[in-house]
Amino acid sequence: MLRAALYSRSAQTDARSQSAGRCSADEQTLHSEPDQRLKIGYVPGFADENAYVQRTQDALAHLGQVYPLSPSTRSLWRMLQFRPGFFDVIIVNWLEHKTANPATGKLSLPGIIAYFVQILTFRILARRLIYVRHNIYPHHAESRCAPALTRIIDLSERLYSATATHSGHFPDKHYIPHPLYYEQPMMSKTGKDRHFIVFGRVMPYKNIEQLIDSFPVDQLLIVAGPCDDQEYFKRLQIAAQGKQVEFIPRFLSEEEARELVGTARGLILSHADDDMIVSGSFFYALSLGTPVIGVKTPFFSWVQQALAVQGLTVIEDLQSIEAALQQQNSPPAEAIVCSARQYFSLATVICYWKKLFLQLQVQG
Template identity: 30%
Template sequence: MKKVLYVPSPSEAVENKYTKIMYGFLGLLDDVSIFVLPKGRLNKLLFLIRSMTVDRFSYVIINWHENLMAKNGKIYFLGVLKFFVLFFVFRMSSRRIIYVRHNFYPHGMRGLSKHVASRFSDIIEAWSTIKVCHSPHLVEKGYSYVPHPLYPVSESDCRFGPEHQQDYFVVFGSIDRYKKIEYILEVWPPNICLVIAGVSKDDSYLSFLKELAKDKDVKFYSEYLPETVAQGLLKKSRGLILPHQSDEMIVSGSFFYAASVGVSTFALDSPFLSWMQNVEHFSGIKVFDNEEGLVKYLGQLTGGGRTSEGSRIRFEANKMFGKSKVLESWNKLLIIR
């Protein structure tokens, strides 16, 4: 039986649906026992000491380890120390480390900090046994590819969105500065409805966006939306907009959320999304070089019904990112006891 420690645990990342889904998938694998770190600092310490001295794991799978270095958009010493020390503890606790690279550096990092954080992540990655990513375009750089999982879709038909609006597009997810939503608002036309939905922890940025949206048909839902409500908002829309062309991101969780519910995504160009459009020919993605081209294209779609058939998008997404594909990829990686 292969013993696998999964970090972080779903209980420590309650707002991250990915963690719960991937942890659940790994628990379905034959000949695998999945573990997480216990709650409480003392319990964690005792647990890791035991794993280092008595009962080592076959694998430790680490996610978002680079976030330990980030504080208020900058790298800080104690975070870097924890980043390296905890990695070496995991290394001593297991025979093999699997480092899952979600981002090149933590979201929102600026200036020199992002380059230093990226370099430190590269070092940890090199010291790992296997490095994993969710984009096929990085396989040529030595990564093992595991598909990003899809999200569970509610069967209930929750209708939520702008009243009496047949055509609207959605910017969905946390409202953060690194997403550069202002670039879309600056060129957004007054005759197309846009919904910006997601929790905002930055009141000044939210106020800035609302000021930009004056005299435009833009609606904000900046509170937490229950799962059925969020999915209803997307299902009823004409499509999801990814407004940022961020160099730290490898893939976007919002893209997989839209694909899960069968909604098209319109985005600025990125290596992963270009791969999806030009190599995989996924029908639920359309990429653009700039915001002006994206908005102009959306203007041509209004009044013409749904941009793509939802069932087709869901079918194609399930073929590429469904549970069986994710399990198949992990089975190939976890081959040694």
């Protein structure tokens, strides 16, 4: 599965023009020869179920030679094949996941130690170390452990050369656009279907149960994605009784995912907790020209203020979902993809990475 304030008109225009002007990308970027002298380590190196990793590595391959590196602590010994300073830059994703115990959600002392050991190891191997922060704290963490984990991860940022995120609302971090998964709208003979969809792993933090409770009975909702918590899944099934809710509790093939999301009237993002920065499902829907309905988050507020992305409807809470479906912003698929490409195309992603490398004086 592929792994989602009101401004005056003049202020919105100014903000959008500033955002669009930060990095000028064109087709020449995609066809330029990479600097093969630049050695770029990337963590995690291989993620079969995560197209984001592949798309990002595709972008970085235009800037140098990409070396896939394992995020596993047990694989540290393999790093001995590289001399100190071998890499010009190493880019790290999701390494902080191990700071919380995956079974209990509590702080993991061995995981925290391993996290810092890995950072220090990467610092020895690379001239520059970049942390891409996808979450404020791990999704699976207990809520009462969230403040401590946030402080630990904030502290760890001091060991990196720079921290990047996929949202521009952080003034102290470098903005790198999240890549689109595709850059052409899905070709469908029948157009959009009548269903709405929740897409991705089914987990309690996504507030799907609350969405089902508020979802109108005359609309069809498909919840597609595996669920490891069977008790939670049973609660969802009970909440869905008497409503048009269909579950597909498994990984979807790429073809199935494209069909379900690409023909949906809208993809719904019901998660607005403090841990998430952006959702990959948002970019997946835009890639296919599917409208998105999302509960208000700092990221969505920034998108509305700074970017002219079409097809996004933002609601204050899940209790507003019925009204949102009736007043949904649904431009043509081609218009959604065209607007998304302005900000999240592969050429734009390459341009932003190149700009960050120049700022950090990353050179071969």
